[in-house]
Amino acid sequence: MVGGEASTRRKTTIRLTTPPTTADHGPEHGSDDMEDQRVSTENGRAPTRTVERALTLLVEVATNDGLGLVDLARRVNLSPATASRLLRTLEATEFVRRDGDGAYHGSSRLIQVAVTSMSSVPLYRLAEPHLAELRDEVGESSYLGVGGPQDTVLYARMAESGKSIRHSGWLGRTVPLKDTAIGTALRGRCGDLGYVSASHTLEDGVTAIAATVRWPDGSPAAALSVVGPTYRIPDEQVRAIGERVAAHAQALSRELGMPDLDADAASRPADR
Template identity: 30%
Template structure:
């Protein structure tokens, strides 16, 4: 990857955290202000970045377009979201997430916000730690050996809380448990006040393509009470898989009709 491209992507990543000044960005990038300004002007010309009256830079409207296009390309999200919204309501307004694996990292592609005052920090498009989340464990649990090795090599096993799994061997044992029982949990491993359960979404061939989770603050429900939501979670994932399979069959039929002379 070229140095200019790396720096431009780094700018977008920094602005994803909030508006920044030219001085702040040049310090973060470790480059002269003139170099940072040239990159910013290029990004600004294509609407990836915008500048306000106070000379603060923030993300531009072009990224909204690309973000919308990206979500539209994740068809399983369109199928899943109505079920996830129902799941949120059925579980008393808990937060529900949909995640897929991308470059060895779970990425949130769908979220139903909790209706409670205490909420977890997560956003669509953000990565989640593989080793410290329920969705991460589900998505890693049945990876082929080579892909799992790559994912583990890319995981820093950073401790987020006292409960975070920081040893790859111990994480491997957890993945075996996920395979055996068909679901995963995050017991205050990413955020100290959140308990989570997660289950896979499989395609028609049985391959895990995404994961759905329910995340609950411990002031709302205990860990055992969160586990009690498992039947509702599995009912929702089964319904999504059924609709997803039906859509796939419909698309295959449509494709055959288009090719029929």
């Protein structure tokens, strides 16, 4: 028996093999996967890195609809092999879909998560009646803008005008903070008028009027804006519309907990 056990032990071997290199997984193209393996062995961070990469890809698909694998991989600095693996997982979980031309798009589950998440945020929920009232009062599409990535404003909510010629299609889009009415309002720079207006900045023939919505501490939370054709918002109407936008922005700010500054001022004793 002892001899048999010794023989068995002699036949037991451990082989260390190197994974075959391919065009996608070689030292240059597959280095991010190999790094994940090393990190996983050292401190268990590979799952976190994988999640980060998958989420980065998902954001890229959502914000740049219709890109192919190579373009997506380049934009998020991953090898095509790694990007393909992550995109297959996102496809399987119905967050993205791939069309017949190989382009990727946001899918039904991504939309479901976005809508559910946004509807649970008090700011968005409280803003909706103001957007609807503002649209009805001025007859133009109204928007709620919040801070987006990389110095942008995200159009997060809208109430679309019912007119045949109207501004639409910007829900979910981002625009620069700089040199836009809604961006200026989101930075809290509306001046004494309480609103800011701009024409022909993002689109020819379009005028936007925006005002700041504030958190209880006074910092900018969002911006309300009205956007419509310039021929329907001539200079002589900007003030009247701007005052309505500012009034709704102030009312929404109070609903978020911002003190009513006018009421506070009225309640203070006059200076002697």
